[in-house]
Amino acid sequence: MDPKLIVEIINVPENFDKEKLNDLNNSGISISYANSYINNTKNPIKQHIDYFIIIEDQLSLMEVFEIITSIRKNEQGLIFLLVEPEHEQQKLFYLKIGADIIVKIDETWEVLKYMMLNLGRQKIYEKTILTKNNQLVLNDYNLSVTIAGEEVFLTKNEFRLLRLLNKTPNITISYREINEYLWNKKDSTQVANIANIVFNLRDKLKQIEGADHYLVTVRSKGYMLNISEKSKERL
Template identity: 35%
Template sequence: MYTLGIVISEHSFDLDLTEKIHSYGFKSKEIKKMDQLSEVNGILINVNHKTNNHTIKGLEWLTNLRKENFSIPIWLYTDAPMTQIELKLCLHLGANGIFVKDSETEENDFIIMKNTLNCLVHPKTSTEISTSVILNKDAQSLSLNGRSEICFTRLEFMTLSFLYDRADEVVTYQEISNHLWKGEHSKRKYRVANIIFLIRKKLGEEGKDLIRTVRSKGFRLNKEAL
């Protein structure tokens, strides 16, 4: 899983942005110093385009980051579309792309970001241990990284299997509810959320990245963690 360094100049850390980044299958780390660049695979500079001073600070970060490390991918994430002149300026300063918050293309933008990192980041060496997930339907259990099996209740395992079969796809609350209770309308969204909570609790720290929340939509089993 790739880690994005998040630059948010003059503002406190944006929890909504980090939650969104996690929903698209990335880890995140707030960047405040240049010596943190070795800890991330790419940089996302959050720019409040409506505030001139904030835009200037974002461009300063872009310029300084490029001076420090030209090889790391850097994207700008703005709250409003830029003019053509502004876009050209950002690209000439070294931005690999400019994304607009909550735009129709936002999900595709994050896919492009991941594809770019796939080309640039070296694959894991043979000495690194890859994460493996094995489901045992007879025992209603899961084995993570070859360790002892984690047992689940019937509804928990049905939910986990449903997400597993649709790995890296967003599965909605309604789809999970229909799968578990065959369309019974008395079952509400909070029941699905509670089951996911119990699954995550059993997975523990090692499996914390396996199931991602996609805000207001549902959940996604993170293929990068398999």
Template identity: 30%
Template sequence: MYNIGFVLLDDDTNEQKYIDSLNSAQLHVHPINKNEVIETNENYNGIVINEYHIQNIGLICELILSLKKKTDIFIWVISKRENKMNHIVYLQLGADGIIDPETDTEESKLLMINTFNRYSRMSLNDSEQISKSEGNTELQLRPCNFSVLMNGEEISLTKLEFKTIEFLQTQKGVAVSYEEIYKNVWENDGNDKQYRVSNLIFHLRQKIEKDAAHPNYIKTVRSKGYKLTL
């Protein structure tokens, strides 16, 4: 299942009707406030913004620019067919597509699902990283939905957890410091770096280790940090 964040720019009951029509077995659509979209985008595979009023173009442009600075998340804008100039602006800023509100929502759902599925296949075929240990443990990273496939079992991760194991895999077998992990995962300066990294590793181990108290995959390196031993 793919998670879609539906940005609410106006208080309108029709928005909920549209959200309900997009929900399906493969798409789970979550309404989110316009002020929360930047902070919560890591929870979603894609973002949908409904233009609703032509006066919202400035706000939508700001949202697209802010999202593109932080993430490669898919972005679609719902905009009426006659607003052609707006469409060009949105696409130039990085939106992945324009959805006509008059289009059957079934078409819109298929458009999103096909995009996600294609990206997932491309990730697996072209950029998926695979490593095998002597015990024949196989790890496959799935960037499309922030999950890993371990010995045939798919495990869902948060965006930060996924970025952590992705970075550790690039340094497989090499101990990396708390500072290095923090820099590559959060990409900013902050306080309590060691605590935040340790807490993230704790939750990651809970998901991928058979016994998190005695980890086989993510090893602690005393006075240094961690290393991946797959």
């Protein structure tokens, strides 16, 4: 049996016909609901989300901007934005800030359903990029790391930081190098932001027994991925 596509629907109006959404749930698509995504960044990611559906209804332009940019910062799932017909002139703005597909809110859900199913079918045939060493497996498709057979889902920046450190294990990567890699900035190093990403990443790795030793802080310099024979014995 093929796995269901995971869809999170954001800002569902109280008077919205949820029967339309239940039809999605019965067609190989598993749906959940959220009032907003902005605060979700503080919570551990428990599963990879394939699609986000944002219903523009009564959201301001700034609220839509904040939701989309928050998702883009942490996730790789496609973003569908459902808009009122009179707001279509804002389509270019929404595309520029990260929405992938703009759909009129009165479009038939059959159209939306088959768009997602067809895109999901393409994903199945895409080659998943796996980066492996003798202890970690990094999966670019769902932003996860697997250690000793246990998979943990990461945010976009957590995953990218781990991938950077994994390129040269046991070698310190400086704050400046991390800063340039994550944000493409050379002028100001965001040490506090990097430390926050590392803190959250360590917290997630603690879910796997024996994996809390991987991220090493090199005082005043940066961070290192600790891959050693001793580490292998612990796993």
